[in-house]
Amino acid sequence: MRWLVTGGRGMFGTDLVLLLQERGEDVVAVGSAECDVRSVDAVRATMQGFDVVVNAAAWTAVDDAETHEPEAFSINAVGARNVALVAAETGTRMVHLSTDYVFDGTATEPYQPDHPQNPQSAYGRTKAAGEWAIRATNPDALIVRTAWLYGEHGPNFVKTMLRLAGERETLKVVDDQIGQPTWTKDLAAYVVDLIETGQPGGYYHGTSSGTTSWCGFAKEIFRLAGLDAERVNPCTTNDFPRPAPRPAYSVLGRTGSVGTSEWAASLREMMEIKS
Known part of the structure; x- marks a missing residue:
């Protein structure tokens, strides 16, 4: 298959390409x-002759989006719609990367893919x-939500x-936000598997x-690095206020398997590679 990766030089895109x-x-x-995914003409000129497009292009500066929402919208919503539209026109299978931030973070059990959206930040x-635009434009597209990404690149x-x-x-790190640290290399393998197994359009986690919490994540990073x-x-x-509200609970009910190990095992593998 011939693949196109928009946002292909970012942290996730680099691991997917590799x-x-x-x-x-x-x-x-x-x-x-x-x-420039904000231009449908630019997308049409680029997306010719591909079997799969993975849209990893995004505005990811969460706090800056609070004061630059139109600019974030032009990439995260309009750009996503443009890629979905051209993918539908050209018969290209589409995977789009989305986020736990589409939920409100008030749940007490993992968010399932069909849970109603209720975003609390720009x-x-x-x-x-962007998710809604893709579903309306190209129902065959796969929307993959992920969270707490980390990687080498x-x-x-x-x-x-x-x-x-x-x-x-010493460091102070937030301990009342709960989520799932996810290695971009594991997520890349998950995306490839979704396409190779012919999964239908829809939402995936x-x-x-x-x-763990951000504090638990940080402690494990220190431990694996040989630090105290x-x-x-x-x-x-509340001790660490930010412009954009953070979800208190970012746990997604997984669809299939990302990697073969718990988050700490993947973190250890990544840090061993880096060392």
């Missing part, structure tokens, strides 16, 4: 300079709008914690198994 290349697939990665609203929580470990004696995890101290969301 996986496809390892498997001998024909894959083209494009960024905004080669294909970022969440723009991603939810872009800025993320793991790299931030390791940097701060070298700058501060791609996260690692197990749950007691340097990481818990705090509350």
Whole structure:
């Protein structure tokens, strides 16, 4: 198959492209300079002769979206719709990456794919709008929601914690937000499997198994790096205010399996690769 990956130079896109290349697939990665998804004409000019398009192009600056919602909407909603429209026109299978932020974070059990959206932030609203636009434009598309991504090839929580470990004696990290740290390499394998097994259009949840808090995540990063995890101290969301509200509960009811291990095992594998 011939694959196109929009946002193909980001953290997830890079791991997906590398996986496809390892498997001998024909894959083209494009960024905004080669294909501005906000322009349907640019998408049409790019998306010719592909069997699959994975749309990883997104505005992901959650806090900045609070004051730049129209700009985030132009990528997360209009851009997603443009890719979906051209995919439908060209008969290209589409996978779109979405987020736990489309939910309100008030649940006490994992969100299932058919749970009603109720975003609480500008970022969440723009991603939810993109989901709706895709479903209306191209029902055959697969929408994969994920959460708490980390990986080798872009800025993320793991790299931030390791940097701060070298700058501060102790850290305070939020302990009242619960989620599923997910390695981009595992998510890439999940996306490829969805396509290769011919899954129908609809919503899918791609996260690692197990749950933890940001504080628990940070402590495990320290431990695996050979650092004293007691340097990481818990705090509350109220102690660390941010412009955009964060979901208190980001656990997604998984659809299939991302990776073969719990989140901590994948984190250990990733950090062993980096070392």
